[in-house]
């Protein structure tokens with residue numbers, strides 16, 4: 086069966102989101118702000134973290150969003166952890182599960198359960214630089230461009246259909262830190278925008294892996 090998300094006949098007025106964070110949560114904050122500023126019609130049902138010290142949890146609490154912490158240490162294996170996490174998420178019956186700096190690799194079973202409803206933001210112009218240390222690798226390669234990608238999550242790491250990308254030119258004097266700052270600024274614009282497209286019924290997941298919608302955003 087081909088999973089579909091939010092076709093024309095399924096348009097959502099108020100998108101239900103569950104957001105997963107591990108750290109600082111600047112993208113989470115951008116989504117919260119977009120909702121508060123009424124640029125995005127959505128409800129964040131819960132923010133869930135594997136890290137009890139994630140600052141993203143503080144941001145969620147400040148916005149009166151329910152939070153949950155699921156520490157991996159108490160689970161014997163990834164599959165058990167992911168199964169518990171998946172059950173918690175499924176209880177919310179969200180329209181979209183948003184990975185926002187969630188630093189765990191999710192098991193195939195988890196991904197398959199939510200395929201088409203699970204998105205991630207990655208700090209590179211995929212398919213370039215999947216994985217970690219994208220800024221360092223881009224600068225070491227003398228790359229001319231960098232940016233960020235929002236994509237559907239599939240079992241293969243950072244390889245799912247790309248929904249949208251935002252690009253910048255790498256300056257000769259860019260450092261890893263400056264490139265990170267500049268890219269993350271783009272992320273905080275792009276992620277709420279893509280989620281809004283979901284709320285507007287503009288994004289459909291295709292199992293064939295063809296990006297249905299690519300909007301390069303340069304400013």
Ligand code: GRF
Pocket residue numbers: 106107108109110111112113141185186187206207208233269272
């Ligand atoms: C972002 O740069 C995102 O691309 C990557 O993790 C980082 C999370 O940042 N997946 P934050 O926690 O949203 O500030």
